[in-house]
Amino acid sequence: MKKAICILAALCALLLVSAFAEGGFALDPARMNEAAKSVVILEQKDEEGNVTLLASGFAAIEPGLVVTSASFVQTGEAISAITDSGEALTVSGILGVNTDSDIAIIALEDKDKLAPLGINSEKQLLRGSDCVVIGAQGKNISISIGNISNLFEEEDVSLIQFTSPLSLGSGGSPVFDEDGNVAGVTVGYYDDRTGSAQNLNFAVNISEALSLYEIVKEDEIAPFSDWAITDVGLKSYQNSEPPLEFYITNNSDYEITKVFLFVEGEYPTESRISGRLKKGESATIQVTQKEYNSKTLWRVRVILSNWKDNYYTTQRYSVSYLMGKTFEFSNLIDPENNTEYISYELNKTYAVQRRHVPENAPLQVEEEIPYNCIRIVNDTDSEILEYAFSHIGLFRDLTKNMKPGEEYMLFISDYDINKTDKFILRLVLRDQSGLHYYDWTFNRADIFGKTMRFYNGEDGKVTYELK
Known part of the structure; x- marks a missing residue:
């Protein structure tokens, strides 16, 4: 009997040694603590120095970059980074944000302070496999171990459900696979009672961060207050409610006498402005919900005049494209023959123009001559x-x-x-x-x-x- 027990104990010890020999990340405290050196606590503070917002981030992709949660940077406030050893690092700004997948990439002023973590860009994850989350737990970085419980997509974003416990400040933490490579970025957890149920935790697949990087890698670092220009997400842009109006600004030496908005084939009779717009004046052009929802192209016709000349412009747009934009008219000089002419720009005014969300170009046709x-x-x-x-x-x-x-x-x-x-x-x-x-x-x-x-x-x- 004693011999059998000894054999069983030897087998258990052999299995344990084998697990460490195979390099299972969740069973290797030394590797986990080494990885924690590349994880940072991200803080936002008020004017008095009190921490108002807490999140996690980790060095990845290339030196000097930190991946975190997009939700954390959307306040537009400055961020400081604290390493596992307590060293404070300066965060210089934002490289890119995807509000659809809740991923952000921020930049450190000193690129050599943190070693980028390995990325699982190819190996398929399996349900039931081990995972490790390393991230902020209050003012300290903690390590928690669990399992991957589900893999799925929601609204075209790849998600990972896992059982490793999360806590305040865990958003933006790396989720490591069993090989010790980053497989995901935590985005939150579900609480069916009081906000602390820890068996339904979620992470965005690291592939979403890699996709974001490929889009923004050539961009300049933006200040935190301008985070929105770096946003490549489409849903927030598409779901935003623009005002049912556009604007006319006259910076030319002519008076804008009439503005028409009409459907192909109609005869415009009523100007959308009352009176005349002199130089420096602006007007708001109101549209109806029916016009906004129209699928057809509408014509915008603007007539400018002075005591001896009349200019006009007519272009075709979808009404929805015009919302919140401003037609700015001005005098320009043709350098070839030194003659003056009227030109205009159509500028977006109600929201930030983002780097990587190009709007559909307006369909334009040859300018038409006004009816009069x-x-x-x-x-x-x-x-x-x-x-x-x-x-x-x-x-x-x-x-x-x-x-x-x-x-x-x-x-x-x-x-x-x-x-x-x-x-x-x-x-x-x-x-x-x-x-x-x-x-x-x-x-x-x-x-x-x-x-x-x-x-x-x-x-x-x-x-x-x-x-």
Whole structure:
């Protein structure tokens, strides 16, 4: 009997030695304590130096980088890092955040202070296998051992369920597999009673951190207050509720007289602004929920004018794309011919423009001519001295000299347009032989919103084409 007991004890000892020999991480205190040297406690403090938020992080991927929970950095406050030995490290800023997977990568000022931990980027995890969590437990770093209980995906994020106990400050801790490589990043636990049930703990698969790094690795480090520009998550962006409005800002020397928003095929009659926008003024363009939900493309038409000139722009956008953005109009100089022209930018104003969440570019088409304008193009070999518009025999002089190759937008008021269906356009040109006068009569529907190109016909006389 004693012999049998001795044999059994010897077998147990042999199995235990074998487990250590195989390098099982959960059974090797020396390796776990060595790994703890690459784990840090992350703190945020108030002005009086009191800790207001606590989390964990770990060195990984490349020297100087620390992986943690995105939830911890979203306050925009500065972070300090405390090592297992109690040394305080300076955190310089944020490299990248993914709010969808709750992963953040922050940067240390001194890249050589922590050794990056090994990453399990290939080996498949198995339910029932050992795991180890090393992270903050209050002001100290603790080690807890458990098992992987489930592997699953939720909303396209790979998750690990495990049984290693978690506590306050554990968010962002590394979850090690049985080989001692980081397999996940803790994101929280479920409490079915008081917040302390420790059998339903969760981690994001480390692959999510690697994917984030591949996106942001060439970026500059951002300050904590600008964490949002580093966010590559889509759900928070897609689920945000933009205001049902966009904005017009006039920084040009012209007055913005009208702004139209209308569906393809409609005839815009009511401007979305009241009065005129002078230089330095802005206006808010309200839209309805129906317009916002519309799947079709809408046209934004802006008309600018001064005492002698009229400019316009018409582009196509989905209404939802415009929400919260600002059209900023300004005067620019063409360096090639030193001529001034009107330009605009469409800028996002209600939220931070993020580095890696490009918005769908607006679908644009060739600019259209407003319903109350005629584009005049001088392709003749003469200078146009005058073009005058009339109805019922009364001419209004709309003088602007145009050299060959120039064009001009002729703006007609709604009052004049609605007075009659017949219009006369008088053209006065000058060449070496003198002045030449031309009169043409048009129906309203045939001329407005069109380009009228004047050119020399085969007989040398000036003619035109409408398109």
